[in-house]
Amino acid sequence: MDKQKRMLAKKVLGYWFALEFLAQDKYPDSCEITGRIRKQKESVAKGTGKQKTVGDFIALTEKDAGKNLYKIIADEAAACGMTKWGNLTVYIGRVKREKCIDCIAEVLPFSLEDGGRPEHSTDKIAWASLQISPEGDYIDRSLSLSTIIWALSQIKTAKGDISRSLDDKLYSKAVEELEKKFFARGQESGDGQALADGAVSLSRLHDLYKEIEKRYIKGNIENNGNERDAYEEVYGVSFQLFADEAEKSKKEEDNYLGLSHDYFSDDIRMVFEQTENGALEEDGYLGRELLDYVTVLHKPDLQESRIDLVAPKRQGRREYLKQLSEILSIENAPLGKWPSRFMPALMQQIAVNLSIHKGTSALYGAGGRVFSVNGPPGTGKTTLLKEIVVSNIIERAVLLAQYDDPDDAFCAHRFLHGTGPEGAYSKYTRRWYSFAEDAVNDYSMLVASCNNAAVENISKELPKSMLGDLAPLDGDTDGLKELLKEAASLFDPEKSETMETTYRGEPYRDVYFTKYAQELLDSQDVWGLIAAPLGRKSNLTGFYNKVLYPLGRDFYKNKAMAQERVSAYQRAKKAFEEQLAVVKAMQKTLKKAGDLAAGKEKAVRDAEKVCRECETAIKACRGYIESAGKQLEELKEEGKQIRAEASLYEKELCQVKEELQAKEAELAEAKAKLKETLEKELQARRSVGIWTKLFRREEHRAALEIAEEYQKDAEYLRARAASLEEHIQPLQEQARKAREACDGINQEYKEFLLKVEQWERTITGEKSKISGYEREIVQAGEKAEKARQKYEAEIRAFTRSGISDSCTVLDEDFVEALLSEEVHRATGAQVANPWFTQRYNREREKLFGYAMRLNKEFVISSNHCRDNFITLSHYWGLRPGDENERIVFHREDKENMVPALFQTLFLLVPVISSTFASVGSLLKDVRQTGTVGMLVVDEAGQAQPQMALGALYRSRRAVIVGDPKQVEPVVTDDLILLRKAYNDDDLKPYKNKTLSVQGFADQMNLFGTWLDNGTDYPEWVGCPLLVHRRCISPMYDISNEISYGGIMKQQTRGPKPERAEKFIFDRSRWIDVKGKEKGNKNHFVEAQGEKVCELLETAFSKNPEPGLYIISPFTSVVSGIRDYIKQYCRKNSGVTKINSDYMLDYEQKKIGTVHTFQGKEADEVIFLLGCDTGKEARGAVNWVNKNIVNVAATRGKFRLYVIGDEEAWKASTCVSWAKDIIDTFAVKENGAALKPDMPEKESQEATD
Structure with missing residues (x-):
């Protein structure tokens, strides 16, 4: 890791430490x-x-x-x-x-x-x-x-x-x-x-x-x-x-913390120290991711690497299908399933698979160890968590099943500083134990939240009986009913075949420590001890008294009891392994369906690739041919010019030759005549002898004259020949040059002919290539068609096998439906879950049941588990020592043993939940990284980023679940001001009060989508859940349109008529009430309080305990309406139908700010806005944002009544938008109720 990043992390950690100290x-x-x-x-x-x-x-x-x-x-x-x-x-x-x-x-x-x-x-x-x-x-x-x-x-x-x-x-x-x-x-x-x-x-x-x-x-x-x-x-x-x-x-x-209630600074300091010495980045668990988390606001933009799971415009549909197929491959899903006839929806399954991270491909590798899920209201975050829980329990059971004797799974360790035998603190527990195979610890689960209600909800929801979710429906086949019955029998305490006996000898039927879970949660409607809320001291005490103490009393009275259970463990192990084989065999069969689709898709992709490549090559060939043709035409034109030029050269050569030949002939004739003349001259001179010269002078003279004539003729002829030779020499040079020119042009023409031949061969070759590519296209198409035909022939076995064995196929048709603009079709795809069948799901649920049975038998047949539970009870100060004293462990022993003690506790209780505020105290002596297998952060949008540091530090993987579109973390105004005193530029982005654990994790997550936030820069959120099952319209529409860009899909059933009859009104509505607020930033309007009481009178006249919340953005309005209801009921005592004790109950809150109602729901909600049109209220009106409106609207499942001054709230874009949606929905509702033949006037009145 670069030094600059480490320095930045230290700076941010120091800033967070200061904030926690000042709070x-x-x-x-x-x-x-x-x-x-x-x-x-x-x-x-x-x-x-x-x-x-x-x-x-x-x-x-x-x-x-x-x-x-x-x-x-x-x-x-x-x-x-x-x-x-x-x-x-x-x-x-x-x-x-x-x-x-x-x-x-x-x-x-x-x-x-x-x-x-x-x-x-x-x-x-x-x-x-x-x-x-x-x-x-x-x-x-x-x-x-x-x-x-x-x-x-x-x-x-x-x-x-x-x-x-x-x-x-x-x-x-x-x-x-x-x-x-x-x-x-x-x-x-x-x-x-x-x-x-x-x-x-x-x-x-x-x-x-x-x-x-x-x-x-x-x-x-x-x-x-x-x-x-x-x-x-x-x-x-x-x-x-x-x-x-x-x-x-x-x-x-007691855990006294002073005034600051500073729950986090110790953990922040611990992470700071580990960052400073470089140990954090080398820890092998979440160290590097934790430093990425701390410095995420300075992280480079990952836009090019992000994978949009909702609107895959960048990657395209074909790549999107490939990505979905890889993520949703049946082998990448959990081996088990939470018992329910219903399957997770598509995005839930995607989130589950990416969270458990079983995939080994590069796509999964890109996910990292911190994964975020965005769960808008009512989209099934708990369902998601249940599936992850099941996966972890089964994967751990696979590892535990390797041992014939549970005690073989542990390594023994000595205490170092005890005063008892061998350095122990108790003569009865002289060792503490850790798992020999550390991979067992990968699957422990800690659920943390800053919201205590969320923690309690998880702890109650997981153990809650799921028999209702496995109940057959009227339309189910006999086969499916039988499958559901088999699965349900494993989780029904009343029908369980497993009998246990308390230390008093009282027999009872058990699923998974059911009796202890019933005691701990104070409810008979539970099936097993799968989760427990710890953290707070009162929770630890309750857990010890209702679980650990009776566990030891019932099953660990002496060491022989555990040994006697080993045979039961071995039977449970065998049953689990047999069921595991059944599930894996079915998984293998269903994988064939996925492989068929993947094979067909690959063949289609390959064919398309071949077509693209061949078409590209053909296009290149044709382009080359066209270019070559042009070159050939140009060459032919050039050839014509060469021939024309050659003709001129040949003509010139011919003319020169003719002239030269004529001159040479003249020269030859002149030379011949010259020779003849010279010979005649010589003959004439020789014809006169000496005697003739002497005696015949006339004859001699005549002869001389003749000779001189010949001499003159000879001289003429010699001059003529010389003249001709002078003319011939340039002609010869001219002829030579003309011959060379002709030879050159002829050679050029030969070369031209060679070029023409080469281009013609090239064109022929390219045409041949085109034919080859066209054959490849045909062959690829035939291959893809064969794959398609094979797929369609064989996939019928998976799609037409009856309700128990049929499955949804993930192919291009599915993706087309998924991305369809047609809402009904897209929703149908979103609620589907490819490749899973009802039969396979029932067998997976049974595997979960057998895994829980194996887990239970492993725990109660292990003396090493027993000893660790005793030591943990000593450590918590809840079990006295040998002399009835409180045992105080040495710090070194605590830091060595406590991680292993909690890891054993996670074996007994697979899911431990705690608020962030309690994590630091609960795990104060856990200073080892990676002690917890998986951290799940719930309602992460409400938690400030630094709250999760200690939990992340102690974990191996993290799944962050929340919604940045709900209310942001609460920060007091004094701390907001004090934050501004820190003026380091690197810290500027960390001063935003809306920052949350969810937002930080989303920035790290490559899987998600972009949400339109009304700016030029859409907001990236981690893997979103899209199927909304809580609210009917218009609450759903307000949430979907204002906060989620319309990406959610509604699957909410309306209330039954007998239930709806008890509601205040027959539909949701905006109620315009004007009045004057109290002033001095107290936004309560008495006239609006009067209207609330009017609504409450109606509500209580129909239902003595109406499912109703009164919610406001402002604490002053909440205080105002509580006081107004109290005074109203006192004033109208004996007359009013309102039960003020019910509405004002302190523990069962029915009235509060939007912030305090996140995670809750009711049939009806009154959203009391307060404020008037005065200048003093404008700031408050503008302060209410989309998140507040979103949360308020989605608390109401069936009705939302917004009470406010329409004129005042026009200034709020989000509130007026919500009003428009409510009004539009009302018009649609009334319009749908109109009779086709209703007169126009009546129709208009009905819609007004």
Whole structure:
């Protein structure tokens, strides 16, 4: 990993650490505790009190400063029927958070109003907290000073970089100063009570209050003017009461965290240290992915690598089909299935397969170890989780089945620092054990969420009886009914063949520790202990008392009991392996169907590839032929020119030759005549002898004259010959040149003829190639057609085999339907699940049943499991040691053994759930990476990114499930302001308050789709679930259109008539109610409250317990409507039909903000908007975004009633859009009800 990335990660982790350190929860809400204490006191007064322990909270004021704190506690304990108490947690002072926010905003050069802050905070926060032992001793280092009031003081005096003044070391120094001043050893008690030396008195707490007031409050926040209660001197005391010392000894000391309730900084620090030393990137588990996660906002754009699973425009349909075929191959799906007659929908199955990551191809390799799933409301996130759970349990069972004796699966380890035999802490458990094959740990599952309701929902939903989902329907064949019956029998505790006996000898039927699950979840409607909520101390205590303790009592009374169960384990192992063989054989057969489709598709792709390549080659050949033809034509033209030029040269040569021949003939004739003349001259001169010269002078003279004549003739002829020779020489040169030109042009012509021949051969060759390519196209088409015919002939066995053995085929027709613009057709494809048959699913469900049976027998026939459970109980402080003492383990032993203890616990309970806030404490001694096999984050869109760090660090794989289109994480306004003090450019993108675990994971995920968000830059989300099964229209339409770009498909059944008759109205509607809001950022409108009560009167007149929520975007409106209903019912007592206790019930919330209702649903929802048309409300109106509207609308399954001022809410694009959808739907509903022959006037009235 490059150094720059590591440095960035450290910077971000440091920033997150600071945010967690600065965050402070609101003052403890004691309403629920006060109610329980009142009931406890009443039952004690009546002599019916049976509680052994109870949590209490008392509020004291400055008037109580002179009283004896411990007498107050003792009196309270006595009234509650208790004699002992635990540590006292004291909250000192209280200030309005809003005043702190105002003060911070004055100092920092930023304004919250710029972000459209909708309303004021109504929270109060404590100034400080500390703990006192039951004996009155101050508990060292328990003092916690409000980070907010401390930060306020720091930023006022800061110079330069404000963020440097917010360092946690400076805070620790300030706390140490206070601690030294007020709680140094040797100080005397102010009230003189004979408790511990220096017992902390109320007067000393009062002194501490005054010191904090002087240092941090005065000069910043004042009680004056109209606000006399900006801060107040109060002392809240929280503590646990116990019936006796025995009960108290069972209780572990409380997990006191101070005021900040800082659940995450320890884990952030741990990840920071591992990043700094380079160990994280080398861990072999999620280390590299964790660093990618931390730095994801600076990650390069992965757009080219992303695979769009919904709108595959970039990859094209053919590649899309190939990708779907690979992802959905039957061998890449879980071997088992969650028992239900219904199959996961297409996108659910895609998400399951990619999550469990069984595929080995490059496509699966691109997925990485962190996978995100986007589940809009009602799209089956729990169904997805169930399938992953089943897969993990079966894959682990395959590994466990390798052992004939479960104890052979473990390696033994010694304790290092115990005081018992061999360094142990108990003589009965001298070793702790880890799995010999680490792969077993790949399949443990931790479900985490920042939403406690989501955690509880998972823990209740998984063990819940699924017999209703396996019930046959009227139209089912006898064969299918029998298959469903077989599968159901494995999960029906009443019909189970497995009989168990409690330690008392009471027999009962069991599926998977069913009795313990029923006790733990306080419900008979469960089948097994497949999940448990841990994390919180109360959950651990409940789990120990209702699971671990009775498990040991019933099955682990002695080591011989476990050995006696080995034969039962071996029978379960055999049954599992036999069923596994059945499933794998069926899988192999169904894989043939997939292979047929893949083979046909490959043949078609190959044919298309051949066609493309051949057509490309043919096109190239034809282009070459065309080019060659042009070249040939040009060459022929050139040839004509050559021939014409040659003709001219030949003509010239001929003329030169003729002229030369004529001249040469003349020369020859002249030379012949010259010779003859010379001979005649010589003869004439010789004809006169000496005598003639002497004696015949005339004759001599005549002869000389003749000779001279010949001489003259000769001279003439010689001159003539010379002249001719002069003419002949240039003619010869001219003839030579003409001959050379002719030879050259003739050679050029020969070469031309060769070129012509070559081009003609080339053209012939290219034409031959074209014929070959055309033959290849025909052959490829024939091959593809044969494959298609074979496919169509053989696939009938899988599509026409009856309801139990037929399956949906994944081919080009399926993809065409999937991507169809026709909603009904596309929806049909989305709800399908290719390749699975009813028979195969039933056998997979049976395999799951046999895997659970194997898992159970493995656990209870293993003494090593037994010992680890005992050690875990010791570690939790819930099981006393050999001398009935609490065992305290050495840190080194804890860090060595605790990971293995939890890994064994995951074997007993396959799914453990916890809030993020509790993960750090639950796994505080798990500092090894990869201890947990798979982390599942639920409602990840609500969790701030840093919340998941510790859970991710401890895991091997992660599946992040949530929805960024629902409400974002809640961040207090004071922290939003303090964030702005950090001005490092690298941290700018991390200041966005909408950032979530889901958003970070989505950016890492290559599988997903793009959502239109109304900008030029669509938003990438991870693998989306598309089939919506919660809401009818118009709630579905509001959600789908406003938040999801229309990609969801509706599969929601409407309410039955008898159910719908009890609803307030026959359809959803917008109810326009005008009025004046309270003002000062209190957006409650009394007229709207009146309308709500009118609706409630109707609701309660039809149903004494209506399934109804009242939801608002604003806390001020929620407070307003709760008060209004309370006053309305009091005013109309005896007349109103409204049950105020039912509507205002604290535990079963029916009224709240949108944020608090995420994950919940009701038949009807009143969405109470508040606000008026005044200027003061505009910011609040603009603050309401698509996410809030989406969540509010989708809480209502069948009806949504929006109450608001239409004029005021016109300014909100998303709210007015929702109104348009509601109105349009109403028109359609009324239009559908109109009779065809209804008069136009009546028709118009009906639709108005």
